[in-house]
Amino acid sequence: MAGGGRESGHRMAGAYPAEDSPSSPELPITHISSAIDARAKSLRDINREIHDNPELGYREVTAHDTISDFLEGQGFKVTRHAHGLDTSFEAEYGSGGRLVIFCAEYDALPGIGHACGHNLIATSSVGAFVALAEIIKQLNIPGRIRILGTPAEEGGAGKVKLLEAGAFQHDVAAAIMVHPTAAHSFPAGFTALAGVKFIASLKLRVEFHGKPAHAGGEPWKGCNALDAAVAAYTSISMLRQQIHPDERIHGVIEDGGTVPNVITKYSRMNYYIRSPTLKRGEELLARVKSCFEAAAAATGCTYNYIYTPTYMNLRINNTLSQEFAKGMTLMGVKTIPRSEEPFTFSTDMGNVSYVVPTFHGAFGIPAPKDAMPHQPKFAEASGTDEAHDIALSCAKGMALLGWRVLTDDEVAAKAMRDFKEKDPED
Template structure:
């Protein structure tokens, strides 16, 4: 990577700061739920077109996805822009910052490609519905990541959990997540006149809840089981006949999450057997574990300001799940993280984190990460030896993943 192209990348991102910030603010101020991100989509498309880019709106069959690409030949890198929010608490996972950082990266690499005339392609992909909707799963199925040499994005997390001068993490593993709805079907009865005629589906829900709570004693520290009651009856004097719960089961790998789900399923089946209910399960959008490319993570570490990014600081800094995990099974992936400051030390998925995601300081941090990702992407496009090493490492990791490791 020559210094000239680094200057082009940095210069373009600085020059386009106002456009990047405008998108950041529009997304943060207009939170939209999964597959309803019409304003974010339209604003992004308009911003890119105003800068002279050709954009495919409603890309890959999704109304709120978009795609724009620059360059020809060579390798392809993809930056992911997320922009969906959470019900009731807005951008409490900071997806406006994810969109901003990826926008910055794309602009920087696109400028370097245009100026250099070198082979290579960079794509900015608008990826809706990360928060439970599995947007990237649909994009994968539609071929959005076919032929990609690498895919990159960066995610905000709770800055107070980082130590010293560290404000970001390069290598971030995230958990695989099996998501299920479970339906219990019993029989209505008048709860006062003839309770003996009823089969109580809410009893099955409560039995399974308590069984799962006990199961948590015998799972690994990194594993997670959590759920909510979707329907639990309508009136106290009618024995509930139809109840539904939704559960997420997480572990370090796809195989581990599926194994843990089978143990959780026995809790549901046992509760159905004990109460006389019927049981039905419905699979939701399950996410694979994030398996970052160590080559990409080390390259990112090398281009960020010295002493500000750790390779893999603390384990639970970003301990959730994301559909970026599935992208890591399609091509080498980077899903770094950076800390933002919340008023009272709140983590993701809180109102405090949503407020912090809208500050100028958080935006500056996101753009700093975007500059780093742009330089890593440029290295993928222009350094044949690095790209080959990255690919071989990923292929070996996919063999381990197939073995459940």
């Protein structure tokens, strides 16, 4: 059992303990709600500051400083620029027992700001952390909680760098976060989803190197790297007809030359290859690379690959998902226990789910019918008071989930068993 912990005896599988038990979920709900409600204005200020000042990955200076200042104002000792990353931070509370980590994301998208709602992720994780810290102090229970700032989720693999730096070592019992989406993507009446299934994303850039020449005077002396990029793009577009419905291939030409009258000597493309499992993703990647290599051969160019970290598929931890859903239901929020079909999105939290027991939920915010994450209208929706209030309700659910992991040995042990059990799809 990770990290030791409080003795609580044997209980029936899946049953909640009696109300007078120290680990009863009913016990801290009022305290958690009060702790978050008392800080609602300050948390709204954090949310608004991050939303109104969108920053790209590894440049989230305002978000880093805003959250760090708030935590220090609440009496926590904050490690700024944690784990060698300028815009990561870390704070911890408690002693003994098990360790629970709340992950906070806060990077934005180029050109469309917080169209993925990471301002709401940061707000909910910070709220959960401060509320659970207060309960630990009030009730004097063993256990440690940590808030970890995780920059650059949008393609920058911030959590991968944090994993490499050891931020998730030392017997972590659970890593927890939630992510917003549009409420209209949920069945009527449901506000949240506990177990989210995201797919793997394999990322690479390809560079084509050709030979420059005067495009009007002596084009036969050149070797066109832009032609190689266009040929690869066309081949991959045709490949999409023959991939599975739950797979995705998408890319852009980042550099396509300079002026029309010079044969392009250099081009660069950036591609994401997504599939429900790493095994299938590797198989699809091999097919995509064949398109790159054929394009180079056809145009007489050379090529090389620039790899970036793979986002692994997100593994659902059934125990943590069930506990979150139960807790949200106790607070009157209808929650779907888990998704059976994968969302064709990817996250670096998937990498965390292969290292420690992980919970990654989702919640719906009011948004126009034509708005979903990574669209400008969703950026507007993520800044509203209504979205903030829903994020805080999930903060309460996350704090309660953290409480269950810290205080109930059976919950922690079952979550660890779920983590260690190999998914037959992987």
